[in-house]
Amino acid sequence: MFTPRQIAKKFVAQEEKEGVGARVYRSIGSSRLRSLDPFLILDEASVGLPGGFPDHPHRGFETVSYVLPTSKGHMYHEAFLGNNGELRPGGR
Known part of the structure; x- marks a missing residue:
């Protein structure tokens, strides 16, 4: 059963330098909110063309x-091992 809770803390996400041609706003994982178990990072990203993020590991999460x-827009993703896919608005 769902139990309503009140918002404990509210703040504006911080812009972080990430990738090429990318604007990333980080809320969880920023210096103001480091740990919100089980989440490590929560980002809102906007990436122009050409743009993207350099190779980086995703191990253990x-x-x-x-x-x-x-x-x-949409998002194309390619992982280090060659796995890839395309995400469209709303999960289509």
């Missing part, structure tokens, strides 16, 4: 990416 339904 899972990532979740979602393109908002109102987005006019």
Whole structure:
């Protein structure tokens, strides 16, 4: 059963330098909110063309990416081992 809770803390996400042509706003994982178990990082990212992020490891945790339904773009992802995919707005 769902139990309503009150918001304990509210603040504006900080812009972080990440990748090429990317604007990343980090809330969880920033210096203001380091630990919110089980989450390590929560980012809102906007990446222009050409752009992206350099190779980086994802060991010991899972990532979740979602393109908002109102987005006019999409996201292409390619992992180090060659796994790849395309995300469209709203998970289509």
